[in-house]
Amino acid sequence: MERYFLIASTFCFLAAVVHTVIEFRTKVFRSMRFNFFAIGLGFIFQTAFLWIRGQELGRCPITNLFEVFVFLAWSVALVYMLVGPAYRLSLMGAFTAPLVLLLQGFALILPIDTRRSVTVPANSWLEFHASMSLVAYGAFALACIAGVMYLLQERQLKTHQLHSIFHHLPPLTNLFAAITRLLWWGFALYTVGIVSGFFTGHPLPRIQVVAAIALWVLYAAILQARHLMWLAPKRVAALCIVGFSAALALLWGITFTAELHHLP
Amino acid sequence: MNLFCIGLSHHTANVATREQFAGNATAESLARAAGCAEALLLTTCNRVEVYAVADKRISTDEIARCLMVETSRDQDSSAPPFYRYEDNKCVQHLFRVASGLDSMVVGESEILGQAKKAYESARTSGAVGPYLHRLFQRAFRVAKQVRTHTDIARGAVSVGSVAVELAQRIFGKLSECKVLVLGAGETSERTTRALVSRGVTDLRVSNRSMDRARELARTVGGYAVPFDDWAAQCREIDILLTSTASETTLLTSEILAPMLRERLDRPLFIIDIAVPRDVDPGVNELEGVYLYDIDSIRSVAEQSLALRRQQVAAAEGIIAGHVTEFFDSISRGLNRLSRAADHTSLGENPLRASEL
Numbered sequence: 185m186e187r188y189f190l191i192a193s194t195f196c197f198l199a200a201v202v203h204t205v206i207e208f209r210t211k212v213f214r215s216m217r218f219n220f221f222a223i224g225l226g227f228i229f230q231t232a233f234l235w236i237r238g239q240e241l242g243r244c245p246i247t248n249l250f251e252v253f254v255f256l257a258w259s260v261a262l263v264y265m266l267v268g269p270a271y272r273l274s275l276m277g278a279f280t281a282p283l284v285l286l287l288q289g290f291a292l293i294l295p296i297d298t299r300r301s302v303t304v305p306a307n308s309w310l311e312f313h314a315s316m317s318l319v320a321y322g323a324f325a326l327a328c329i330a331g332v333m334y335l336l337q338e339r340q341l342k343t344h345q346l347h348s349i350f351h352h353l354p355p356l357t358n359l360f361a362a363i364t365r366l367l368w369w370g371f372a373l374y375t376v377g378i379v380s381g382f383f384t385g386h387p388l389p390r391i392q393v394v395a396a397i398a399l400w401v402l403y404a405a406i407l408q409a410r411h412l413m414w415l416a417p418k419r420v421a422a423l424c425i426v427g428f429s430a431a432l433a434l435l436w437g438i439t440f441t442a443e444l445h446h447l448p
Numbered sequence: 449m450n451l452f453c454i455g456l457s458h459h460t461a462n463v464a465t466r467e468q469f470a471g472n473a474t475a476e477s478l479a480r481a482a483g484c485a486e487a488l489l490l491t492t493c494n495r496v497e498v499y500a501v502a503d504k505r506i507s508t509d510e511i512a513r514c515l516m517v518e519t520s521r522d523q524d525s526s527a528p529p530f531y532r533y534e535d536n537k538c539v540q541h542l543f544r545v546a547s548g549l550d551s552m553v554v555g556e557s558e559i560l561g562q563a564k565k566a567y568e569s570a571r572t573s574g575a576v577g578p579y580l581h582r583l584f585q586r587a588f589r590v591a592k593q594v595r596t597h598t599d600i601a602r603g604a605v606s607v608g609s610v611a612v613e614l615a616q617r618i619f620g621k622l623s624e625c626k627v628l629v630l631g632a633g634e635t636s637e638r639t640t641r642a643l644v645s646r647g648v649t650d651l652r653v654s655n656r657s658m659d660r661a662r663e664l665a666r667t668v669g670g671y672a673v674p675f676d677d678w679a680a681q682c683r684e685i686d687i688l689l690t691s692t693a694s695e696t697t698l699l700t701s702e703i704l705a706p707m708l709r710e711r712l713d714r715p716l717f718i719i720d721i722a723v724p725r726d727v728d729p730g731v732n733e734l735e736g737v738y739l740y741d742i743d744s745i746r747s748v749a750e751q752s753l754a755l756r757r758q759q760v761a762a763a764e765g766i767i768a769g770h771v772t773e774f775f776d777s778i779s780r781g782l783n784r785l786s787r788a789a790d791h792t793s794l795g796e797n798p799l800r801a802s803e804l
Contacts, residue, residue: 337617341614341617341618341738342732342738344740344744344747344748345751346603346748346751346752348599348602348755348758350617351599351602351603351613351617353617354620355616355617355618355619355620356617356618356619356715357618357619357620357714357715358620360713410713413712413713414712415712416712416713416735416736417713417715417736418735418736419735
């Protein structure tokens with residue numbers, strides 16, 4: 185039953201992507217409002233899915249890779265709903281929808297929704313640690329999207345080749361301000377997530393801990409370099425993409441090792 | 449009843465021909481002289497057009513005769529290249545004109561203001577009746593819709609507007625930008641004014657002649673900076689507009705690079721409209737520097753025009769829908785007016801304008 189909500193949600197994101205593609209083809213971008221509502225509706229369906237699944241499991245629904253992907257897609261949509269319109273970043277929805285669609289598409293297509301009986305009782309610290317980290321990943325994902333938009337706009341300005349999308353992308357300084365705020369939000373949430381991980385009472389695999397701390401160090405280094413002006417905005421934008429790619433790889437690894445160790 | 453448009457434009461006649469027909473008549477005098485029920489005269493630097501409604505066909509020559517400036521009556525005996533559009537073609541033409549599709553610079557918005565002025569002038573003089581009123585009101589609505597739903601008016605096409613648009617795509621709001629104007633020529637003054645019109649308040653002007661720098665600074669609301677100190681300003685400013693008559697390059701990567709280290713998180717936008725160029729092209733390779741010389745500005749303007757031309761088909765689609773709908777409704781009104789005119793001749797009351 186809850187899967188239907190997820191499928192409905194995926195169709196909402198697909199509608200936003202199709203709408204964006206049509207606008208790219210006609211070179212007329214009026215997607216902000218449509219994409220915002222499509223993503224908003226998709227978010228409501230995602231929430232319904234996660235709520236029903238959570239009720240079924242009696243815990244936060246992040247017990248397998250399928251649920252982790254959906255929870256991550258939900259976090260990305262959540263951060264977009266909070267950040268996109270607030271920072272007046274036009275076209276952010278056009279870039280967010282494909283990422284969410286990809287995450288949910290993988291979750292639905294790949295045979296990763298393996299229901300296994302979780303023997304370990306629900307642990308509020310562990311759930312808080314995992315959910316907080318995933319919401320932080322949502323902020324990192326949005327920083328990555330803003331980074332892509334920054335690089336796209338920067339490239340056009342540098343090469344003097346201005347395409348139709350140039351007139352609709354936000355100004356460079358606004359994008360960089362958004363990247364910085366998203367990095368700070370993501371970093372703060374991720375720090376809370378990591379610290380709470382030490383209170384779970386479960387011995388976590390060392391490789392997981394080391395990789396999570398390495399990711400934390402990477403984002404701390406990006407923020408420090410940005411703060412001390414060691415890096416130009418373009419490099420910070422590029423590092424946001426590297427950072428999120430590393431975060432995704434780490435997420436995959438954590439879920440994989442968690443399943444090996446039968447952790448919830 | 450006959451709805452028609454007769455005119456000359458930059459497509460069909462050169463300026464010498466157009467000026468023979470511009471400025472002589474008013475809509476009211478034209479309506480009276482040519483026997484039109486309603487008339488509106490649209491005169492701009494690129495076109496002279498008459499939109500009229502008449503209960504009989506009025507020849508193009510008759511309209512041309514009314515438009516012709518007295519002094520040019522004996523100058524040219526050849527037939528002027530007037531075009532004529534009737535009924536739905538006339539409606540379509542006006543919608544295209546108001547939307548900027550028929551303009552020299554496709555998508556420009558000045559024509560809409562000029563059409564509104566012409567309408568107001570003809571309405572005040574009583575030359576516009578219910579048909580032209582509806583036609584022009586619809587034209588204004590169509591023009592607005594075309595601009596909102598297509599990118600026909602997007603992109604800048606002059607040096608000043610390109611500079612402003614690029615600055616806005618880099619910095620967003622320009623009110624917090626610091627601008628240095630190097631060289632006090634006419635083009636830089638125009639470009640500076642364009643930047644000021646978008647909110648720039650911190651303006652510094654530097655020129656070899658300090659008097660000229662002070663003069664321009666006073667005109668645009670900035671302050672003068674000694675020419676020897678201009679390079680040091682690059683630590684603080686966001687936009688450098690340069691247009692000196694210098695024979696040698698004034699700004700190179702070697703001069704700029706050390707200053708950029710102190711302002712790595714802020715972009716620097718350089719507009720070099722000098723010929724020969726004041727800024728070495730290699731400066732564009734520096735991180736966070738966006739250098740545009742006069743050729744790249746022209747190239748951006750051409751890209752904008754190309755983008756606008758790509759939007760013409762979408763705009764034509766919007767117009768076509770309105771033309772069909774509008775002409776159907778107005779032709780019903782025209783027929784009713786014809787019938788009412790017949791009845792009037794038999795002593796009955798004329799159809800009230802409000803019924804149309």
